[in-house]
Amino acid sequence: MGRPKKELNKDEFEKLCAIQCTQAEICGWFDITDKTLTRWCKETYGMSFSETFKLKRGKGKVALRRTQFQLAEKSASMAIFLGKNYLGQTDYDYQKKEYQDKLMELKEREIKNKEEGW
Numbered sequence: 001m002g003r004p005k006k007e008l009n010k011d012e013f014e015k016l017c018a019i020q021c022t023q024a025e026i027c028g029w030f031d032i033t034d035k036t037l038t039r040w041c042k043e044t045y046g047m048s049f050s051e052t053f054k055l056k057r058g059k060g061k062v063a064l065r066r067t068q069f070q071l072a073e074k075s076a077s078m079a080i081f082l083g084k085n086y087l088g089q090t091d092y093d094y095q096k097k098e099y100q101d102k103l104m105e106l107k108e109r110e111i112k113n114k115e116e117g118w
Helices: 010-018 023-030 034-045 049-056 058-072 076-087 094-115
Strands: none
Touching (some): 010 023, 023 034, 049 058, 058 076
């Protein structure tokens, strides 16, 4: 006869997944091995740990995204971060553009001078 079966709290497990805890952290929380966690996931959800984790971490990502958008209303840096990451916005360096334009002009002038025999 083996050890008594370890009971895991499904709600706690899902909350740990939502806050993006690693498998090792979840095992540490429940004081179990990764094999026990994998077996429990298969029995409870009919999936491996990694499949279950991918499904259950979605709530945490939604909550984090909601918080970021709320922060963007009050924080310029958060609004800039979201703009760059979700809208493809970038910083534009006007001085660099001017330098590149002048460099291109010099190269074109050099090519023209070589063609004219200078």
